[in-house]
Amino acid sequence: MVVFGLFGACPVSSPARGEQSASPASESTLSLTARLDALLAPVLRPYGIEVAVQVRQTHIFLRLTSDTRLDATTVRRWLVQGFTQLADPRIAQVTVSHYRRTLLEPDWVETLSLQAQIQESTASPAGGRPAVHYLLRPPASSLQRRTLWPLAPAVAGLAGVLVVSPPLVWSSLVASRSQPSAAVSPEPAAVPVADAGRPPGPWPEQVRRSINRTWLTEQFQSLGYTLxxxxxxxxxxxxxxxxxxxxxxxxxxxxxxxxNFWPASTVKVLAAVAAVEFAAEQGFSGDAQVTFANGFRDRLRHIYDRSIRISSNEDYDWTVRLVGLDWLNQRFLSSERGFPTTVLQRSYTGHGVQFSPQITLQEGERQVSLPPRASSPTYACPNQGNCANLFEMTEVVRRVILHEEVPPQERLRLPPQDVVGLTEALCHSDxxxxxxxxxxxxxxxxxxxxxxxxxxxxxxxxxxxxxxxxxxxxxxxxxxxxxxxxxxxxxxxxxxxxxxxxxRQEPPGAPLQPDAGPPIQVQVAQPGVEGRRQHGFTVTVEGADRVEVYLDDHRLATLSGPGPAYQFQVGLSRSGVRLMRVQAWAGPQVLAFRSLKVQIDPLSSWCQPEHATPLKPEIIRRGPAGRAQVALT
Known part of the structure; x- marks a missing residue:
């Protein structure tokens, strides 16, 4: 795994242990944090990106919580281009360093870190006062680039903040982990609140955070197989x-x-399910007769069955025209329904699906005529194509096949006979x-x-x-x-x-399911320590004799014994919003499950990832003075 770090100069010194900083954050710094929060939060939070702005002595920490993995060479090129275009006179120096992981540990993700040293004014800091650092350090999540491009104007409007182009908006949302400097003063322990958790977020986001990214590849290698x-x-x-x-x-x-692939005919199941939901919204089932203005006529269940079972391109197009591209991409393929990424807009016959002709639905005595509908010119997928990922295409199959088992909030809005019809088509797809x-x-x-x-x-x-x-x-x-x-x-x-x-080898997975069972309470205390930040956790659940705690994609702790309170401490070096899951057991049975987001605060400063060896550091930008204001390590 290669870890990229983009660093400005680390502070020359840190306050001695037990001493207060002689350089509190300036009023301009505080006002900037308010501007950052006011401008970024309304733009990013609707896309599931958490925003946190924090002042620590002479540093500002801007944390955008997202997760993605990009080609390292591409990311580096975007960063170089972005800082070259920015040309902000307050930037003293920005350095790119490559880091290669040398120690395996579970609390590690593929990362790219970004730090740039910025002066508060174009004049050199008086009295040797350290320059303010704007640190963009987002832990990992996955968002589509097409979602992030519209954010560029809003973010680029922040003078002095390191974002000026869509590529840099994207790169600034890549993951990072917080690291300590050589001397960091301990902070007083936080008082545990009644419950430290926040809602875990939508199901796709929970899967992104909990999915194991390395174990399967390691197993392939042990089997002598390479993808x-x-x-x-x-x-x-x-x-x-x-x-x-x-x-x-x-x-x-x-x-x-x-x-980054063509989803081909696998997306047909999404259009088929959408057609059944659309018809149900009009008061019809798959037994309804569907008549198009050009004279084509058939029962809906025959149309969706052929689209799935024999992968008929013609019937796929009929399902898309029945629904209409706007309803399909805005109502069904939406974050609220669990499909935030998929876009369908390409005809598979070449006859077009952007326009839906007049359509009549009839079942028994009920009949509805739908007027002609024109869709939006295009949706955010290149070349008016179809975009999807493996998760969302599998997700719709999961929710059909497990319809009676998934919780009500996950169930597709399908008539019972069409759950059977779709299941039959999927289980006999050839x-x-x-x-x-x-x-x-x-x-x-x-x-x-x-x-x-x-x-x-x-x-x-x-x-x-x-x-x-x-x-x-x-x-x-x-x-x-x-x-x-x-x-x-x-x-x-x-x-x-x-x-x-x-x-089938009993992998060490981190389970995920909707919250269920007796309530689970989580308290967090965060006393700062040199090196990693030590966190104290208290998990409280009635009736359990064992709890297993998971953080993102790995197990954090297993605690046994009489409850209801279970306490443990663990050192964490990666800050940001993390997904915690608690599974409580009573004997051999799972008693309760809860997912929650917890905030892991960053340490005040850092220079380079621990357990990593820097390779090929390269200065990519200097300020107008041509030299760094603070010496680089």
Missing amino acids: PPDSGVYAARILPGIDSPAYEFYEAGKGAFST PSLFRPGVAKVLGDQAEICHKPGWVPGDDCLDAGVVRDPASGERYLLAAVVPYTSGRACDQLATIAEHTLLAL
């Missing part, structure tokens, strides 16, 4: 939960949330690109409910639910490989084989 270049895998174990299933999520290669590999591990009778897709010259993919009839074990499985040759799609079977072999 094909530019491929991706998303998988999960489906486990017994409280009132609904629980899941352990894994990814490899491109992973679950990349849209061909199954996973089938040969699944059969090697689970046998020929294994059940696969899925939707495949492929386009020569683009990509092959498949996504769905796999069930072992012998054990009853179930898995989510999706994968994509480039369609570079006539046999390229066969690689999906090999991916399925090795993924299932890995998942």
Whole structure:
């Protein structure tokens, strides 16, 4: 794993232990934090990005919590271009350093850190006073670039803040971890509040934070298998939960949330489900007769069945025209419904889906005529195409196949007979690109409910639910490989084989499910220490004899004994908003589950990632004086 750091000069010295800083934050600094919060929060929070602005002595910490992984070379190029274009006279010097991880530890993610030394004015600081540092340090989440481009004007309007172009807006939302400097004064322990948690956020965000990004690749290596270049895998174990299933999520290669591939026919299941929901909203089921103005006529269940089962391009287009692109992309494919990334706007017959003609729906005595509808000119996907990721295409299959098991807030709005109809279509979709590999591990009778897709010259993919009839074990499985040759799609079977072999090895997953069971209370105390910040946690739940605590994608603690309160301390070096999950047990049964966001505060300053070796530091920008105001380490 390569970790990138973009640093300005670290402070020459820190206040001695127990002493107060002689340089409190200036009034202009405080006013800037208010401006930052007022301008950034309304823009970013609707996109699920947490914003925190904090003053620490002569530093401002601007923390934008998101998560993504980008090509390192591309990110570095954007940073160099961005700082060159900025040309802010207050920037003394910005240095790019590459860091290569040298010690394995669970509290580590692929990171890019950004720090730039900025003077409060164009004059040199008087009396050797350190310059103010604006530190943009976001921990990891995944948002589509098309979502972030519109943010550039709002963020670029902040004078003196290090964002001037869409690429830099994107790069400034890449993950980071906070690191301590050589001498950091301890801070008094925070008084635990009644409950430290905040709502965990939408389901896709929870999956992003909890998914294990490394274990599956390590298992492939132990099996002597290497993923094909530019491929991706998303998988999960489906486990017994409280009132609904629980899941352990894994990814490899491109992973679950990349849209850097052509989704082909796999997206047809999304349009089919949307068509059933749209008809239900008008008061109809899949038995309704649908008549288009050009004379085409058929029952809706026949249309969506052919679209899924035999991957009919014509019937896919009919489902999109029935719904209309605006309803499809604004009402169904939305963050509120759990599909924040997918965009569908491309016809698969070449006859266009931007315009919906007059359509008549009739079922029994009820009849509704829908007027012609024109859609918005385009949605945020290149070349008026379709954009999707493995997670969202698998998600719609999961919510159909597990319709009766998922909690009410996750259920699709489908008539009962159409849940059956969609399930039948998915479980008999032909061909199954996973089938040969699944059969090697689970046998020929294994059940696969899925939707495949492929386009020569683009990509092959498949996504769905796999069930072992012998054990009853179930898995989510999706994968994509480039369609570079006539046999390229066969690689999906090999991916399925090795993924299932890995998942059957009792992986150390971090479970996730909707909150359920008796209430779980979490308290956090954060006394500062040199090195890592030591955090004290208290978990309280009635009736439990064991609790397991997870932070993001790894286990934080397992505590046994009589409750109701369980206490532990742990050192954490990565700051920001983190996703905590608490699973409480009573004997062999899971008693309660809770997901919550907790705030891990940063230390006051840092110079370089611990356990890392700097490689090839390079100065990419100097101020007008041509030298740094504070010496670089």
